[in-house]
Amino acid sequence: MPRKIAVQEISQHNILDDLWIVVDGIVYDMTEFAPRHPGGAGIILRHAGRDSTTAYSEIHAPSLIKNSLDPSKTLGTLDPASVTEEWAKPTPTVSKSLSPESKPPLETLINTHDFVSSARQSLSAKTWAFYSSAATDLHTEGRNNSAYADIGLRPRILVNVKEVDTTTTMLGQKMSVPIFCAPASMAKLVYPDGELALARGCRKMGIPQCVSTSASFPIADIVNSVSGKGAYGSFEGNGEMPIFFQLYVNKERHKSEALLKEIERLGVKGIFVTVDAPVIGKREADERVKADENTYTPMSDMKAKNDAKGGSLGRIMGAYIDSTLSWDDLPWLRSCTSLPIVLKGVQTAMDAKIAAEHGIDGIVLSNHGGRSLDTAPAPVLLLLELQKCCPEVFDKMDILVDGGIMRGTDIFKALCLGAKSVGIGRGFLYSLNYGQEGVEKFVDILKDELETTMRMMGVTDLSQVHPGMLNTRVVDHLILASEEHPYAKWRPKPRI
Numbered sequence: 001m002p003r004k005i006a007v008q009e010i011s012q013h014n015i016l017d018d019l020w021i022v023v024d025g026i027v028y029d030m031t032e033f034a035p036r037h038p039g040g041a042g043i044i045l046r047h048a049g050r051d052s053t054t055a056y057s058e059i060h061a062p063s064l065i066k067n068s069l070d071p072s073k074t075l076g077t078l079d080p081a082s083v084t085e086e087w088a089k090p091t092p093t094v095s096k097s098l099s100p101e102s103k104p105p106l107e108t109l110i111n112t113h114d115f116v117s118s119a120r121q122s123l124s125a126k127t128w129a130f131y132s133s134a135a136t137d138l139h140t141e142g143r144n145n146s147a148y149a150d151i152g153l154r155p156r157i158l159v160n161v162k163e164v165d166t167t168t169t170m171l172g173q174k175m176s177v178p179i180f181c182a183p184a185s186m187a188k189l190v191y192p193d194g195e196l197a198l199a200r201g202c203r204k205m206g207i208p209q210c211v212s213t214s215a216s217f218p219i220a221d222i223v224n225s226v227s228g229k230g231a232y233g234s235f236e237g238n239g240e241m242p243i244f245f246q247l248y249v250n251k252e253r254h255k256s257e258a259l260l261k262e263i264e265r266l267g268v269k270g271i272f273v274t275v276d277a278p279v280i281g282k283r284e285a286d287e288r289v290k291a292d293e294n295t296y297t298p299m300s301d302m303k304a305k306n307d308a309k310g311g312s313l314g315r316i317m318g319a320y321i322d323s324t325l326s327w328d329d330l331p332w333l334r335s336c337t338s339l340p341i342v343l344k345g346v347q348t349a350m351d352a353k354i355a356a357e358h359g360i361d362g363i364v365l366s367n368h369g370g371r372s373l374d375t376a377p378a379p380v381l382l383l384l385e386l387q388k389c390c391p392e393v394f395d396k397m398d399i400l401v402d403g404g405i406m407r408g409t410d411i412f413k414a415l416c417l418g419a420k421s422v423g424i425g426r427g428f429l430y431s432l433n434y435g436q437e438g439v440e441k442f443v444d445i446l447k448d449e450l451e452t453t454m455r456m457m458g459v460t461d462l463s464q465v466h467p468g469m470l471n472t473r474v475v476d477h478l479i480l481a482s483e484e485h486p487y488a489k490w491r492p493k494p495r496i
Contacts, residue, residue, distance in 0.1 A: 003076035007087045010078070014049030020075065022051040023065060027075045033068065050087070051078075106434045106441060111449075112406050112427050115442060119190070119430040126289045127189040130313045131429050133283035134370040140378070141370030144404030147378035151413050152471035156458035164454045165461045166447060170421045171270045171340045171362060171398055173242035176206030177447045178415060178462065181439075182402045182423030183246030183272065183344075186297060186313070188216030191432045196225040198432060201439025203241035205447075210244040210272055210423070213259070214297045214317060219245060223266045246272040246344065248300070249322045249329075259299065260336045271337055272364065276345025278323040281372040286312040314371070330358050342400070347376055349389035355397070356390075362398035362420075369403050369425055379403045380410075383417035384472060384479045394418045408449025412457065416465045 005027045013020035019030045021044065034044045047055060056065070066074075103122035109115060120128060134141035166177045181202050188194030194216040195209075202209040203226045211222055226241055245263045250256045260271065287310025295304035295313065302317040309315070333341060340361035346352050347367060355363050365382040367373065377385075379401045386393060393399065401414050402423030414422050424446075431442035459465060 002074075004079040005076045006079045006082035007084060008082060011049040011087065019044065019048045021047050021049075021056075022078050023053050023056050025078045025080075027078060028065065028069060029073045029075055030069075033073070103433065106438060109441065109445075111445060112430075112442065115427065115430040115433070115438070119433050122433060123190060126292065126311075126313075129285045129289040130186075130189065131184075131426055133285035133312075133314075135281035135283060135372055135374040137374055138370065140367055140374050140376050143378045144367070144370055144380075145406055145410075146404075147380050147475065148404060148407075148410040148413055150474040151380065152474075153409065153413070153453075153457060154469055154471055155456050159458035159460070161455040161458060161460055163460060164451050166450055166454070168421065168462050170208060170242075170400070171244070171342070173208060173269050174206075175208060175242070175421065177443065177450065178411060178419075178421040179405075179443060179446060180208040180210055180244070180400075180421055180423050181428045182425035183210045183212035183215075183274075184425045184429050185212050185214035185317070186216050186295065187429060187432055189295075190429055191435055193435065194432070195222050197436045198428060198439055199223075199226045199241070199243070201431075201436045201443070204436070204440055205443040206241070207443060208242040208244055208269075210246050211268075212246045213248045213299050214302075215299060216297065218298050219259075219263055219268070220266060223268070242269040244268060244270045244272055244342075246274060248274055248277075248318070248320070249325050249333075250300070250320050251322045252320075253322070253332075255301075257336050264337055264339055268339065270340040270342060270361070271333075272342045272344040273333065274344045274368075275325070276347065276366060276368050276376075277318070277321065277372050278325065279321070280312070280315045280318040281368070281374075283312055283314055283371060284310075286310075286314060291316065327354065327358065330360075342398070345372075347382060349382075349385045352386055352393050352399075353390045356393045360397055362400060364400045364402055364423060365419075366402045366423070380414060380417065381475060381478060383414060383419060384475065387417060387467060388479050389481055391418075405446075408446055408451070408453045411446065411450050412453045412465070413470060415462060416467055416469045418467075 010020050010022060010027060017031065019034055021028055021030055030044050103118045109118065119131070123131070168175055168178045170180060181198055187198055191197055195211060196217060199209050199222050211219055215222065223243055245268045247256065247260070289311060291304040291306050291311035291313055297317060300317065300320055302320055304311070304313055305316055307316070342362040342364060343355050343360055344364040345366050345368060346355060346363040347365070352363055365379040367376040367379065383399070383401060386399065398420045399418055400421050400423060401419045402425065405411060405414070405422050405424050405427070411422050427442060428439060431438040434441070454460065457469060
């Protein structure tokens with residue numbers, strides 16, 4: 001039976017050479033671990049001899065402390081009878097919780113733009129800067145969305161559209177609507193449960209979640225949060241929710257190999273390898289706001305800091321990414337996993353064709369939400385490029401698309417041009433501002449808009465969509481045929 005430890009004893013261990021803390025009623029000896037803490041010893045010392053549950057939970061996954069400490073460092077449980085009013089007072093926390101009154105009620109939000117407006121006014125300055133920022137002058141970020149508006153719809157009439165079906169598949173996995181939660185870093189910045197709440201909401205709505213290597217929680221915690229195996233309980237949903245994993249290949253390749261083995265063991269359904277960010281783009285809004293140096297991501301083992309360039313969470317916490325990754329590494333990647341492999345960040349028809357030649361299972365036409373290279377092409381225009389230059393790839397692998405999706409009409413247009421599904425990143429983060437309920441409402445709004453678009457277009461099933469339902473004349477002149485461009489036959493030369 002664990003020893004009960006009184007507050008009076010715990011309070012005496014409050015220096016760096018003799019440091020105890022309490023988390024969720026468990027007393028831990030952090031003396032040896034504090035100097036090795038990725039966020040620095042200072043944050044632990046601030047809570048020495050005190051209850052640090054709130055500060056710990058704002059940054060870390062619940063399982064992290066147990067996985068990081070030797071069992072001998074678990075000293076016992078807090079004696080609740082010994083807690084005094086003075087001891088129970090909270091110490092300064094790493095981040096400030098937002099007041100519920102600082103954002104409009106969830107029931108007043110009626111479209112995805114409303115979630116953006118709410119996030120802008122209620123998220124902390126750093127969280128908003130990190131999520132909303134994009135590369136340099138933001139041209140690509142803006143075009144991601146405006147390109148959809150340039151493509152017109154050609155509706156048909158007098159079709160019985162009382163019943164419509166939005167179900168589809170992605171990498172062989174069933175989904176209720178052709179939307180997946182695209183990988184996004186550090187969701188805990190906006191909501192304490194972070195990716196756990198995203199997983200619950202996605203499962204409830206019957207859509208996949210793609211978990212980032214830079215998630216706030218270990219992948220095991222996220223998978224277990226919707227399987228009933230973890231500390232978060234079980235949740236009713238529409239059956240098993242497919243989880244995919246987004247991989248940034250680590251410079252220390254053995255770490256990526258170990259991670260791939262773990263996610264396969266956990267039942268993840270596919271690997272999305274990010275290929276459009278060998279380095280992190282210059283996101284000036286993120287650089288301008290100082291980073292909280294206690295921010296930490298468990299799977300990449302990176303922590304935030306500030307330097308002479310600024311405080312960009314993306315740039316600093318993406319320093320582990322291997323910029324040497326090339327087509328030659330695909331056999332190595334295949335040797336590490338038997339799961340389907342998707343290349344996330346394809347931006348030309350030439351590379352789509354090469355991916356098909358390599359037997360890749362799918363690609364995401366993506367420019368990283370405009371966060372990597374400014375003036376890169378809008379993803380919906382890449383769908384047009386593939387239709388023009390290499391239509392055969394649609395039969396060889398799943399073609400997915402993300403970036404700029406704000407309406408059900410956007411989803412419909414992408415599907416007409418051959419996309420199997422669309423990914424949404426920022427939108428899900430903004431919906432997470434309201435927790436799991438916000439995620440569910442966000443998906444429900446888009447599903448309702450897609451169903452309305454299908455009815456207006458005379459479509460009852462997604463198998464009926466095709467490019468002829470669109471008028472693309474406004475943007476057709478922007479699409480080059482492969483043979484028209486001297487860059488088409490270019491291949492990178494190996495370094496000597």
